Amino acid sequence: MAAPKRPRVVLLDIEGTVCPISFVKDVLFPYALQALPETLKTQWDSPAFAPYRNAFPPEHAASPAALEEHVRDLMSRDVKISYLKSLQGYLWESGYKNGELKAPLFPDVAPKIASWRNADDGGGVQVMIYSSGSVAAQKLLFRHTNGEPADLTPDIADFFDTVNAGPKTETSSYQKIASKHATIPASEWLFLSDNVLEVEAAKKAGMQSFVVERPGNAPLSEGARREHRVIKSFDEL
Numbered sequence: 001m002a003a004p005k006r007p008r009v010v011l012l013d014i015e016g017t018v019c020p021i022s023f024v025k026d027v028l029f030p031y032a033l034q035a036l037p038e039t040l041k042t043q044w045d046s047p048a049f050a051p052y053r054n055a056f057p058p059e060h061a062a063s064p065a066a067l068e069e070h071v072r073d074l075m076s077r078d079v080k081i082s083y084l085k086s087l088q089g090y091l092w093e094s095g096y097k098n099g100e101l102k103a104p105l106f107p108d109v110a111p112k113i114a115s116w117r118n119a120d121d122g123g124g125v126q127v128m129i130y131s132s133g134s135v136a137a138q139k140l141l142f143r144h145t146n147g148e149p150a151d152l153t154p155d156i157a158d159f160f161d162t163v164n165a166g167p168k169t170e171t172s173s174y175q176k177i178a179s180k181h182a183t184i185p186a187s188e189w190l191f192l193s194d195n196v197l198e199v200e201a202a203k204k205a206g207m208q209s210f211v212v213e214r215p216g217n218a219p220l221s222e223g224a225r226r227e228h229r230v231i232k233s234f235d236e237l
């Protein structure tokens, strides 16, 4: 069998791949829930907030109390639905901007993103992001990291979420992502994720894909370890 081609695009998941799951569950989610009541109280009818409110099903957007109850329920179950993800990005914005929120990237992540970008092979390796978090939330996260420099967005060529690509466990989403950059065959994309179902969907779309095993991630089954390459750090690439 021919050796896989060196990737020209590295497509990265966020939670459990570039930063710990605990940052999302124990820092970002509580921040959003804490900001929610005041936002609903003071911004319910504001033009800035209306698009986020109106994206929810009407029965849940009927009153601040109904919306708060629904958001709390969705977040307690970590439901990755696009209107919730958009609202979370809106709620996190002030926290990132005032310095309360800073994304704790694993130590290998920022240096490797820079080295992919600068790879001396006539254009480097493009780095793109695909996360259930909204594109707006992704940009906030990569603009406010613990790296030096903190803003990694200049090194990121494109951002995908469940709105512009589709659900992460569906093969069609990876086909759609690859078709946006159609000069690069799917076989020259490498998708890295903690989620085995996402890795399987990317592989079915013809991408290379490895499972990333980080501290705090859910344990991997023996089957997953047999079926997929598992890496613990981007330095293994």
Ligand SMILES: CSCCC(=O)C(=O)COP(=O)(O)O
Pocket: 013, 014, 015, 016, 024, 028, 080, 085, 088, 130, 131, 132, 133, 134, 137, 138, 141, 168
């Ligand atoms: C980029 S926003 C924070 C992460 C988030 O809300 C999320 O759902 C992450 O899911 P992922 O697809 O990156 O595992």
Ligand SMILES: [Mg+2]
Pocket: 013, 014, 015, 016, 017, 193, 194, 195
């Ligand atoms: Mg993930």
